[in-house]
Amino acid sequence: MPKPHGGKLVNRVLEGQGKRRALEDAQTLKRVDVLDAVASDVENIAKGVFSPLEGFLNHEELEAVLHLMRLPSDLAWTMPVLLDVPNSKAKRIGEGEELALYHEGRPLALMQVEEKYSFEKDELAKHAFGTLDATHPGVAMVKDMGETFLGGRLDLIKEPEGPYTQYKLAPLETRVLFEEKGWKTVVGFQTRNPPHLGHEYVQKTALAFVDGVFINPVIGKKKTGDFKDEVILEAYNALMKNYYLKESVVMSILPFEMRYAGPREAIFHAIVRKNFGCTHFIVGRDHAGVGKFYGPYDAQKIFDDFPDLGISPLFFKSFFHCKRCGAVTNEKACPHGESEHINFSGTKIRGMLSEGRLPPKELMRPEVSEVISQYKNPFVD
């Protein structure tokens, strides 16, 4: 099993006396209310999902991440993880001060403000997403941020309330689980969609080389038209129950708001799965991309710059069902023409389901289609 990124699994979850004291302190400290996305980041930092981060990035770390895609320690790190506050709030917060972070009216974490700084938003967006186009969801997210950033370590008091806790495992838990299963090699699979046969093909192809597959759907705010979280989870349950060996697959969720940063986010996703204990990570076509902002295989090419990542990417090109082959296949293996191919288009599958039609069995397992069709509206409004 690979060491966590940076060598040590971060654990900043308060327990016992420390937690009780923090809950009391949170009543009197200056309070910053955070939204779901930041609350997920807090939880991920505290539980070691984002190891080696112990808090939100300071100015020096942010510069290094944007310009070098590394932390000042030279450790690979590609995505800014930031706490922003509006200037009106920042004026009342001093460096060295302890803050209480609240989420949905409840104390979430205590944070030591090590640095308070401003940063040019265009520079941030340009480096993180490679564009200033406001139609890019990540750029829009940056533009909506407060003007001041707070850097510093944090301690989680209580994890954010949310559904699907039975599917939520921390890196320490997945590491113990993989060990219990006797898995020496594990491939991580990131997803934000119910599985079609192309996904299954990729996972099972990877399974030919490793001991287990770790399906890790991203749960959290998504774009309008995306599948709802519960639909994704139930669809995967149906697939795993009917078509996977229990000994070879594990699913747990990752609460996280996608940034759609394409190649940078692919590296970040790989680091996160390394922290969960994965030795390999599947990177498909246009991983973490959106629209036409990134080339179809940019998220694979970027791995060339990170020989020290500590997790091996498994690259896959696009797949299709070939009517002549009678199977899921790809351009390297299939000699037949495009007229014989049925592509796994997410848009096409969504279109069929929204019209109340079930996708054909060449695209999606009937058990999976059935589960999705039971939802009156399986999509995010």
Add this chain to the structure above:
Amino acid sequence: MTERKKLEEKKKFTTVSIPTPLFKKVEERIKGTGFTSVSSYVAYVLREIIAEEEEEDEPFSEEDKERVKERLRALGYID
């Protein structure tokens, strides 16, 4: 301060000396590979070597393991 100096300051680079013949061999070697300089190649190779040395198992404490196994059992992940 020149733009280059500013960038170097921002990127926190330092200088390492290597024998000139080795430098020239590396220069030849990286032609057409996508590496833009001897420095970037040397940094790549060193990072790879250092990362390999660091990849080892991290054992859990028995206490951690038992606590975690209890939750995994309760959730149905293990029998």
